[in-house]
Structures are given as C-alpha cells and as structure tokens.
Amino acid sequence: MQIAISPDERRVRLLEGRAYFDVVHSQRPFIVETRGGETRDLGTRFVVEDAGGQTHVSLIEGEISVQAQARSAPVSLLPGETVGYDRNGTLSRITPSRGDPGDWTQGRLVFRDTRLAEVAEALSRYAPRPIVPAQAPEIQNRRVTGTFLIRDKSNFASALCEALDLRLVESPDGVDLLVAI
Incomplete structure (x- = not known):
C-alpha cells in the first residue's frame, strides 16, 4: 500500500x-x-x-x-x-454472496449461497493450509451458506466436509483437498 x-x-x-x-x-x-x-x-x-x-x-x-x-x-x-x-x-x-463486506474486520466470514470454490479461496487466506476443492464441477459448484469464525481457522476444512458430505485429504504438498466420499 x-x-x-x-x-x-x-x-x-x-x-x-x-x-x-x-x-x-x-x-x-x-x-x-x-x-x-x-x-x-x-x-x-x-x-x-x-x-x-x-x-x-x-x-x-x-x-x-x-x-x-x-x-x-x-x-x-x-x-x-x-x-x-x-x-x-x-x-x-x-450481487454479493457474502455477508457484510466488513465482517472480516469483526472476526467472521459470512457466506450466502456461495460456490464452494469461492468459499475455499476466501477461507484459505486465514487457514493454516490452503483449502482446495477437487476439480470436479459437481464439487466446485456446491453451495455454502454459513458463518465461519476466523479464530477457528484450523477447523475450516473439516466444517466444510461435514456440512457438504465431503472427505478431507491432507496432501503431502501442504494442501487440504476436499473430495467426494
């Protein structure tokens, strides 16, 4: 800046x-x-x-x-x-698919009917490891609605898996990969 x-x-x-x-x-x-x-x-x-x-x-x-x-x-x-x-x-x-644009200044990330690919990209800014949905369109395009607290960053990937019926694969190159069950 x-x-x-x-x-x-x-x-x-x-x-x-x-x-x-x-x-x-x-x-x-x-x-x-x-x-x-x-x-x-x-x-x-x-x-x-x-x-x-x-x-x-x-x-x-x-x-x-x-x-x-x-x-x-x-x-x-x-x-x-x-x-x-x-x-x-x-x-x-x-048309915003997230909550208030200033939510991140309050320690939370809010999503409304947002593509998983976009959610993963936003959460990866705060997560200890990048979160990447599998390349399949049926996974990339799944919709997410929810609020994530930034202080719970170590749980982002597992929360997405639980909510969207996905499995978390921790790859050797340091990426949390979200794949179909």
Whole structure:
C-alpha cells in the first residue's frame, strides 16, 4: 500500500489484498487506486479488495463513486452495493454472496449461497493450509451458506466436509483437498 497526501487530495494505492476504510469527511477527496481503476469518497465506510486482477468495491455506509480506468464514466454506489472491475476496465455490478463486506474486520466470514470454490479461496487466506476443492464441477459448484469464525481457522476444512458430505485429504504438498466420499 502506498499513501500520498496533498493539499488537493488523499490518495491510497492498493497494490494487492483487501483494505477497510472508514473515512472522515473532508473537502479533499479520499481516493483508493488499484491497477484497474479508482474509488472516490468524501466520508464513508467501504472495502476495496484487489485479488488476481479483479477488484471488488463494497459500500458499507455513505456514498462513493467507482471508476474503472480513466476513460469510463464513474458509477455511484449506495450502501450494500458492490461492483467489480478488471485491469481492462470492464465494470459490473455484483450481487454479493457474502455477508457484510466488513465482517472480516469483526472476526467472521459470512457466506450466502456461495460456490464452494469461492468459499475455499476466501477461507484459505486465514487457514493454516490452503483449502482446495477437487476439480470436479459437481464439487466446485456446491453451495455454502454459513458463518465461519476466523479464530477457528484450523477447523475450516473439516466444517466444510461435514456440512457438504465431503472427505478431507491432507496432501503431502501442504494442501487440504476436499473430495467426494
């Protein structure tokens, strides 16, 4: 993360990862820049996540505008809305499949009817070993609804297995593999 404060603006460059912002109102705009665009705010709470060339911006409170690449028109968000954009500047509204975007700051991860592949990727950020569903589409596409407490990270894989009727295989290369029974 890089931070630049000037008389005209407050700018953060998020190089990778996820950040939560609770911005104090000011006449100087607060701007979060990622590889594919920027989010502009005057005083609100929001989350920006840059992972794998895809950026997601979720508004918790207030109002923000998101612009994918300088050539596109900015899109305004209302609380509860999420947009995503890639490095090419393609921007789209997203129906969140997770709970409140700031849940992780409260020590929990919440999922609502979310693909197992997406859940495993999110949980792997906190788990002691990466969690990987078997490549079969019928496993990757199983749906998960539930709340995971980050402090219980050693139980993520076994909880998924129990809930989805899967078996956990601890591979020698340090991965928890979820396979069909």
